[in-house]
Amino acid sequence: xxxxxxxxxxxxxxxxxxxxxxxxxxxxxxxxxxxxxxxxxxxxxxxxxxxxxxxxxxxxxxxxxxxxxxxxxxxxxxxxxxxxxxxxxxxxxxxxxxxxxxxxxxxxxxxxxxxxxxxxxxxxxxxxxxxxxxxxxxxxxxxxxxxxxxxxxxxxxxxxxxxxxxxxxxxxxxxxxxxxxxxxxxxxxxxxxxxxxxxxxxxxxxxxxxxxxxxxxxxxxxxxxxxxxxxxxxxxxxxxxxxxxxxxxxxxxxxxxxxxxxxxxxxxxxxxxxxxxxxxxxxxxxxxxxxxxxxxxxxxxxxxxxxxxxxxxxxxxxxxxxxxxx
Numbered sequence: 047x048x049x050x051x052x053x054x055x056x057x058x059x060x061x062x063x064x065x066x067x068x069x070x071x072x073x074x075x076x077x078x079x080x081x082x083x084x085x086x087x088x089x090x091x092x093x094x095x096x097x098x099x100x101x102x103x104x105x106x107x108x109x110x111x112x113x114x115x116x117x118x119x120x121x122x123x124x125x126x127x128x129x130x131x132x133x134x135x136x137x138x139x140x141x142x143x144x145x146x147x148x149x150x151x152x153x154x155x156x157x158x159x160x161x162x163x164x165x166x167x168x169x170x171x172x173x174x175x176x177x178x179x180x181x182x183x184x185x186x187x188x189x190x191x192x193x194x195x196x197x198x199x200x201x202x203x204x205x206x207x208x209x210x211x212x213x214x215x216x217x218x219x220x221x222x223x224x225x226x227x228x229x230x231x232x233x234x235x236x237x238x239x240x241x242x243x244x245x246x247x248x249x250x251x252x253x254x255x256x257x258x259x260x261x262x263x264x265x266x267x268x269x270x271x272x273x274x275x276x277x278x279x280x281x282x283x284x285x286x287x288x289x290x291x292x293x294x295x296x297x298x299x300x301x302x303x304x305x306x307x308x309x310x311x312x313x314x315x316x317x318x319x320x321x322x323x324x325x326x327x328x329x330x331x332x333x334x335x336x337x338x339x340x341x342x343x344x345x346x347x348x349x350x351x352x353x354x355x356x357x358x359x360x361x362x363x364x365x366x367x368x369x370x371x372x
Contacts (some may be wrong), residue, residue, distance in 0.1 A: 055106045056201065057184045057208030064091065064108075065098030070158060072113055083111060104208060131172035138173070140342050144203045144335045145196055146173055146181060147342040152192040152322060152349065156183065170197060184208055188287065190302075192347040193220070193326025198334075206334040211284065217330040219365070220279040220289060221346070223323035223353060224298040225310050227275045231266040232368060235292040239285045249305070250287040252295050260285045262292045263369050270357040273313055274301060278327075278365050289324060300324050301353070318356055319349035327365075 059067055068080050083089045090109040140147040155165040171180045181197045182204040198204035210216045238257025243249050261282035269275045279289055290306045293299055299307025301323040330341040346361055354361040
């Protein structure tokens, strides 16, 4: 059939429901029409009929009927305006023939969704010359979390890095400002997590019976009059909102995270930004083509840097993993 296309599932779409995949890539397509396309077999996965609830796996091929009118963004040769090209290029911390490492700003979504028209994934074509394949996301950060984000230049590199993420071989270090001072000052949060709530209003909750295993190691670096403390965090697993849910669960929510911390996430009488204070500070991984360990560090975003200065915290110090010998 003329206009039929094929799309291979990339790392950024692993475990995504098929109907959510279409919402992400063709958000002009109505739910009713998608269901009709599925029922009539016009949409297929690896040549077979599929349900909207089917979970996608890396490398599967989705058959897509003609949907040009519904498509709002394209995976290849996407046009990015000059201002957006300049914006996304200014985020680059490191680049080579295989990867880009970006310093994602707080407030910018990584991918599109309901009501989200401007997102990092839609700007990635601005990193390469016209006609080249758009770089591939290999992991995500929350919209309000800043810091290091890896982007692959090719599908092969995306698959290589994706496998490292799946095996938890990639080591991530986060910095956070949290309410109060955790006790003990160095420890492990091992609480299973589960998603709950309606679409668009999902929250991640601790659920000892039905939750998925989730572990976060933390250490207090400095305190500010016991009002708040600077934590370094090492997630051992990569659950959605893991750090936010874990810290709220132990009574020390991230400053600015009203969704999980409520009023406790905002400090009375303190003149700092009422924004999320969570930053992906450093990432270490096996370089996909050079076969050696590589790391990238991201400077603090402006509102966090201002808070570090307000509390006289030394944000220039290098922090090693206190758990590396365990």
